Amino acid sequence: MADVITRGGVFAALPAEQRGHLMALAREVSFPSGTRIFDEGGRADRFWILRSGSVALDLHVPGRRAATVEVLGPGELLGWSWFLPPRHWHLGAAAESVVRAHEFDAAEVRALCDRDPVLGMALITAVAGTIADRLMASRTRLLDLYGPNGSGPRL
Template identity: 40%
Template sequence: MKDLQALLRDHPFFAGMTDADLATLAGCAWNEQFEPGQHVFREGGEANRFYLIRHGRVALLTHGGNRGWLTLETLQDGDVLGWSWLIPPYRWQFDARARTTTRVTAFDGSCLRATCERDSRLGYDLVKRFAGELARRSAAARLQLLDVYGGDRDRG
């Protein structure tokens, strides 16, 4: 099996990072597995991790009142799960539940925040990567809303 640094090097989220930075990040990481139906995290809970999905699928869910649980997005191999570890008050915004057996590399948020405080260059690099991920997800959510509600409605 590959070591953590090699797994990070092969993941698209960390493309172009130096071996030294990958080694630093690997010091805050471990491998984990979730079984189908198992919660990765729950809305409102302490957000102190993020995950690189190596294999499997994870649904992001929110409760829609009398409509029950709604799937906002399903993430899969190569995706990043969890950004709330980076933004105070460090609480999950959604539920995340494994849809299939899912193997991830998990990162300790406290360890990463402390590392970023010591190394602002690495911290800035991570923030840029997460900002890009958030922008991509926001655009995908907008397209999904347009698909559900149509694009020629009153803009007022």
């Protein structure tokens, strides 16, 4: 179901040839509902492009239950921590429903990016956009949970 990737999501902007090279490394996986996919602080050695289902990203909050900061759906990138040292997960992730995804080995993708600078630059741009989106989602969620007036109106 590579069509999920071409219809939208973080990799839709990749040039077709580079998207094909990346997808050649994909392995189809699934996670039952409730499965913990990874934990904050763990080794980030892979990532996924969701085909179906939803995944909750969460942040450890000492003395409280983990706070959900974002829910991802089809076409979205699950995991960006593999891209930058020290390559440890910055958030945790759990399947909220049955999830089907394309899984990528991070070391293989980094090696492919070294060989294909067009893919490397496109992937850097896509991952940076994802990081920015997740940072804003985390900020907004934390303000909703712990700010005196919530996240308030957007100016």
